[in-house]
Amino acid sequence: MVKAIFSKLGGVLGSLWLSVALLALLTLMTWLGTRAQEHMGLFMAQKKYFESWLYVERLAGIVPFPLPGGMTLMSVLFVNLLIGGLVKVRWKWQKAGILITHIGIVLLLGAGFVKGMMATEGYLQLFEGERSSVYRSHHDWEIVLEEAVDDGVRQWIVPDGEFLDRYDGRTARVSAEGLPFKFTIHDFLLNSTPMTAPPFAASPFPAVDGAYLKPLELELEHERNVAGCRITVDHGDGRAPTEGLLWGFERAPMTVDAADGRRFGITLRKKELPMPFTVKLDEFTHEYYPNTMIPKVYMSDVTVIDEDGPAKHKIRMNEPLRQDDMIVFQSSWGPTNARPGERLYSGFSVVENPADQWPWYSMWVIAAGMLLHFGLMLLRFIDRESVARSRGADPLVAAARKGVEA
Amino acid sequence: MRFLPPVGSTPLLLLVLLVACAPEHRDVQLGAPGTRTGPTMPLGASTKDRFGLRQRQPSAARSPSAQFEYDLPDGWSEAPASDMRQVNLTGPGITSWVTQLGPGAGGVLDNVNRWRTQMGLAAVGDDDLEELAHATLLGQDALSLDLIAPDRSKRLVGRMLFAADRSVFVRITGTADDVEAQLPAFEGFVGSLADAEAGATRGGGLAWSVPDEWQPLGDDQFRTAHYQVAPGVRIWSSVLGGDGGGEINNIRRWVGQYGQSMLRPEEIDALETIEMLGTSGKFVDLTHEDEVTRGMFGVMCPLGDKTVFVKMDGPSAAVRAHEAAFRQFCAELRLD
Known part of the structure; x- marks a missing residue:
């Protein structure tokens, strides 16, 4: 029973029909993603269409319609090729070229997967x-705390996964081993700009030291966004919390004087x-x-x-x-x-990119596979031809005569 | 404060999808610190300094007029100019100033009666204007008034020039005795008063000179000294209060407008500065390497209480061809 189910599943996953359907969906995704770049920018379009498992299109701009994203399609195509092109294919030397070509394509897909998952x-x-x-990420942020010590600089890093969703009242309270205070991250903005607070009127957003961060619409080119957030430092010694603003383009860090006399800098920067x-x-x-x-x-x-x-x-x-x-x-x-x-x-x-050279290798594997396959076909053709000639009939001439008579 | 992802921006997206699951509060526990070598962070900067927002300065520090030239009488001193006192002087017991307004400036009769009212005198009618004395001001015929309060507690001596392109008022006030004592000095001051650099154009608190071939395009709410430099190439200046939004923000805005790669703070710091308006401003070159893509030169010059911007915009090659003219325009721009 189980064997039958696996056999059936293997039949579907390795079928040529699935290959055709996947290629059609990939074509559709590429078309939609390319069109979307115009209004949402390259980075966002890549994220939505090519690097997602599922995306939702709106038919006629209204009705939501889920479609498999690039990750799903490429993963299934990988399995499809693996089963249909390697497992289900009869392993005999006449098919060696096809098998090697499929191995090359699988390697190529694997290169894309590894790049998508691991490349920075x-x-x-x-x-x-x-x-x-060191180099700086185009898109990822981090909050860095530093303290100068005798033998260098002591450093704590908060990755952006901890604060990207800290908006609309959500907060993250950060504490660390060796840090004499805790601080809370509020009001994270993916794109923002600092403004001088009006001197005699209420600031439209929480102001600190006469400045506030104004939210901006996201830029189409994602790397142009400059993040910002507000933080509150809890000294834990009865003093009032220290408020500060962090902004991705700031020229100097926020300074925090801790209760124990130590001095810290806190900054928001592109991930190092x-x-x-x-x-x-x-x-x-x-x-x-x-x-x-x-x-x-x-x-x-x-x-x-x-x-x-x-x-x-x-x-x-x-x-x-x-x-x-x-x-x-x-x-x-x-x-x-x-x-x-x-x-x-x-x-x-x-x-x-750990898979940087994989496409190069896969190209050679595919080339070798195709060369072998077409070489074998040529050899078989030559073989058949020589057999036919030895029997006194030229297969090409016979085929031509047949066509003329028709 | 609200987070504003545009509709359809999926990645955030995934984050937004997770919002329902995201807790209102999260505790993040970091491990032991790492260490690095190299320079330490520069600590102690104020929030505004960290963000490149300049402190708003009081406007009282404005320099004496660059609009008029005059000989300062002995014993008198220059006070800060203001919008209504382009020349503002004080002397022993007296104050004296020059106000330049647009043509008409409220009419002759109203201005005469305004001065008379200030001295506690009754208003006069149109017929009385013909009896007023005349004198020379800035080389043109002007009304001359000498008004003494009924109780002789104060006196106003002044001239009013109503020309086709402007109205100019010059006056000295003080007690009757003090004005009397300073009258010769005042006459000497009025006689020396002249337009600074005749031929310059003015507007928006700025004065400038341009080549004859530049075609004026007309100033508006946001543009002063607005000219067509060459086909498709325009130049204009703008004056905004305070820091005008800040250096980094303006450069970011320009970079976005002209489709260039975003400049990082260290790149902004490395930009060339040019001398103008007695200080220096960052010179931004956002022209493209091809010839036709729209590009610009921009300069922003912070002056404490306001920031002056100058921009030249047009096809990149044409803008580059006028770089020398742009630099000369900036160098010759003056506060008015």
Whole structure:
């Protein structure tokens, strides 16, 4: 009975009909997602359509209609390929090419899955002579508390998963080992701007020290959103709580003087991500095509320092640095109005993707599989032809004659 | 405070879907701290400094007039100018000021009677205006008045100029004796009074000069010194109270308007500053690398009680072609 159920299920999951249905749904999702980018931006469209398990479209703009998201479709397609293309296929050497090709496609889908689940993206900006072993996320935030101590800086980090939903009266009360106070996060805003509170009138939003955070509509380009929130520090010594505002573009942290005399800084910033090496910008070079402002060359001469020692690299447009699952692309530079001799900075997009090279490998696997499959077909054809000739009948000539007679 | 995700913005989305499940209050327990080396955070900044919001300064610190030139009589001193006193002077027992208004400015009779009322004198009629004395003010014929209160407690001596493009009032007031003592000095002051840099254009508290080929487009509520520099290229200035919304906010707004990548604080700090209005302002170049995409130059110049903005907008290549003119316009812009 159970075997029959699994057999039936396997039949459905490995069927060609399911493959066709999945490809049709993928096409529909791609069309809807591409259209949606226009009004909701790339990031949001990716999240809603391509990186979700389920999304809801509104038919005629009114009736909600759930559809499987990219994660669902790709996962089922993965299983479909695995069962239909590898398990159900008869494993014999004549089918070796098809099997290898399917393995390559499965690897390709696996690369997409691993990238979707594990890859991180961000940016790094260095002035000539500067170095860094961390980069910043484009989209994720974190609240950081720091205290200067004799041997460096002590640091606590609150990831944004703890405060992204702290709005409309919701709060998060944060305490930490070694921290002499607790603080509460309120009024989180994904996009905000600080304003000077009116001196003789009520502020439209909670004001602190003559300033308040004004909520803004979300930007279509998600990385342009600048988050903000209000926090209340409970010193635990009978003093009135200290209120403060945190804003993603703030120039300096909020200062908290704890009851025990220690001094802390609290700031809201884009999430900082470590790299397994340090990048030092030695020189940035840019050239324009003559008499235009069209860039001809952007290039960063960098030194990459890891446990094996320093190594020189050049990062150009379309020629990123690839090392230790990290890809560092040349993406921008500035100041764009710099005068001759002025110190320049170089901007890099940084991607950490454990499956970075998997598409490259899968391409070779697919190519090998197809080469093998078509090679075998050719060999079989040649074999059949030679057999036919040995019998005195040319199959091609026979087929042609048959067509003329018809 | 309310969170405002736009309709359909699903990811938040998923968060929003979870709202029903999300507790009103959450306790977050962090583990032991990590450590890092490198520079420490700069502590002790005020909230406004942290956010780049400048402190609102009282307007009393406004500099003496840049609109008129004059010889300051001995023993007199300059007081801060104001909207109604473009020149504001004090001397022994007296005050003297110059007010420039638009043409007409309430009419001759009403202004004469206003001064008379201030001295406790009865109003006069139209017929009496013909009997008023005349004198020269700013090189033009003006009415001359010498009004003494009935009890001789105060005296007002002044001139009224009603020209086609403006009305100018100059006066000295004080006790009758003090005004009498300072009258020669006042006459010397009035005789020396002249328009500063004749030929400059004024408006919105600013004065400026532009090349002849720039075509005026007319000022409005938000734009002063609004010109067409070249086909498709416009320049204008704006004056906003206080910090005008703050440096970072304005740059963010401009960056969004002109489709450029968002500048981070360190990039904003690295922007070039140019000298203007006796201080410096951040120069923002938001032109694109291609020729036709709309781009701009912008400068914002905080002055304490207000912020002056200058923008040049148009096709990127055309805007870049007028960079020198933009910089010269900013350098020559003055407070009026």
